[in-house]
Amino acid sequence: DGGITQSPKYLFRKEGQNVTLSCEQNLNHDAMYWYRQDPGQGLRLIYYSQIVNDFQKGDIAEGYSVSREKKESFPLTVTSAQKNPTAFYLCASSRGKGWDANQPQHFGDGTRLSIL
C-alpha cells in the first residue's frame, strides 16, 4: 500500500544537539510538507517543497532546515537554534503543484520530539 512513513516515532534531543526526522513517501506525490503540532494550536507549517531540490519556508521555519534530494524523501532537521522543539511533527504530501489546490494532503503518523 502507498503511504507516508515517518521515523522514528519518538525522539529525544539533548541540549545543543541537532536531530533529523525522516519522512518517506511512495505515493509519487510532487509536494511534501512539514507541520508542527502543539496542543490547542492546530497545525503550523514549517517548510514545504513542490519539486526536488527546491523548498520554501513556512510560517515557523526558524530553527529548522530541510532538504529534498529525492522525490520520495523530505527530512527535517531540528537544529539547536530551535529553543522549544518539544512537539508532535507531521509530514504530509499531496499530488500536483500550485494548480492542484483541490488535492487533499496525505499524512504520516508523526514523530514526537522531546527534550532530555
Add this chain to the structure above:
Amino acid sequence: AQSVTQLGSHVSVSEGALVLLRCNYSSSVPPYLFWYVQYPNQGLQLLLKYTSAATLVKGINGFEAEFKKSETSFHLTKPSAHMSDAAEYFCAVSRAGGSYIPTFGRGTSLIVHP
C-alpha cells in the same frame, strides 16, 4: 488571504446523539474545503472535501458536510455518534487559482459519552 475558524475547542455528545462540528472560512476566491480526523498519536486522515461540485458532501464513517456560501460555513455532521468517533477534527481551506497550501483550523476535540 484565507483563514479558518473552528468554533469550540471541545464538543461533547452522548453516544447516538447528533454530532455537529462548526467551521467558518474566509477566502477572497472560491475555496476548496476539507475535513480531516486525527486519532491519538496518529496523523490526519481525510474525511471529506468540497471542490465546487455538490454542496452537500458525503464522507467516510457516516460524516457529511454542507457548503453554504452565504454563511461562509462548512459544518461537519453525523446523525448518530459512535464511541469510535472520539478524535480531533480539523477543517482546512485552500484557494482555487491561488496558494495550494491549505490553512488549518485549530481543531475540535470530539468527546463521546456512553
